[in-house]
Amino acid sequence: SYVLTQPPSVSVAPGQTARITCGGNNIGSKSVHWYQQKPGQAPVLVIYDDSDRPSGIPERFSGSNSGNTATLTISRVKAGDEADYYCQVWDSNSDHPWVFGGGTKLTVL
Amino acid sequence: QITLKESGPTLVKPTQTLTLTCTFSGFSLSTIGVGVGWIRQPPGKALEWLALIYWNDDKRYSPSLKSRLTITKDTSKNQVVLTMTNMDPVDTATYYCTHRPSSGWYAHYWGQGTLVTVSS
Numbered sequence: 001s002y003v004l005t006q007p008p009s010v011s012v013a014p015g016q017t018a019r020i021t022c023g024g025n026n027i028g029s030k031s032v033h034w035y036q037q038k039p040g041q042a043p044v045l046v047i048y049d050d051s052d053r054p055s056g057i058p059e060r061f062s063g064s065n066s067g068n069t070a071t072l073t074i075s076r077v078k079a080g081d082e083a084d085y086y087c088q089v090w091d092s093n094s095d096h097p098w099v100f101g102g103g104t105k106l107t108v109l
Numbered sequence: 110q111i112t113l114k115e116s117g118p119t120l121v122k123p124t125q126t127l128t129l130t131c132t133f134s135g136f137s138l139s140t141i142g143v144g145v146g147w148i149r150q151p152p153g154k155a156l157e158w159l160a161l162i163y164w165n166d167d168k169r170y171s172p173s174l175k176s177r178l179t180i181t182k183d184t185s186k187n188q189v190v191l192t193m194t195n196m197d198p199v200d201t202a203t204y205y206c207t208h209r210p211s212s213g214w215y216a217h218y219w220g221q222g223t224l225v226t227v228s229s
Contacts, residue, residue: 001172031213031214031215033213033214033215033216035156035216042205042219042220042221042222043156043205043216043219044219045215045216045217045218048213048215048217049213049215054217086155086156088156088215088216089214090214090215097161097169097214098146098148098158098161098169098214099158100148100155100156100157100158101155102155103155103156
């Protein structure tokens with residue numbers, strides 16, 4: 001089945017830019033979606049279809065996808081952005097169509 | 110406003126069958142393209158997709174759990190039910206019900222989740 005690889009952790013100072021990667025074989029040919037999960041809460045969709053933001057998600061959140069890497073970028077990071085972030089794709093070529101990455105813990109220093 | 114809520118037992122014994130119900134509002138599961146799915150998360154671990162049922166009753170399951178899972182819908186009640194047989198302590202997790210929009214391959218809305226513990 002398709003595998004998505006995320007770094008376990010990313011650290012960034014407030015006001016800086018955080019970049020969280022999601023690696024997969026030719027992931028650029030797929031649509032990538034990103035979820036934010038704060039402790040004790042359900043995940044929240046923050047980016048869908050590589051770079052679209054759902055209503056209510058700040059413009060500071062953006063996404064890109066090319067080649068073998070998709071990236072979630074969070075600009076002007078705030079303490080409230082500290083959370084786990086998961087990427088997800090739909091793999092039409094497998095029997096396991098919904099695939100999640102292992103998650104990345106974003107720490108705001 | 111779309112909402113989903115999971116209900117079911119918080120504790121099951123090993124070998125028992127788990128039955129979870131997702132009750133939703135704000136959308137219809139008879140709308141073309143719409144789906145409702147289940148995703149779980151063991152404590153401290155990553156998300157794991159389990160199953161999805163579409164408006165046309167098409168069903169998809171995680172291959173590793175397919176033999177143990179059944180997903181059904183009752184459109185008139187706005188409910189989706191997931192059953193998982195032969196529960197094991199490794200199945201201890203928070204189980205989430207999710208809404209799949211008609212035009213996307215992602216979980217747009219999530220329920221609050223329900224923690225299911227498998228223990229004798």
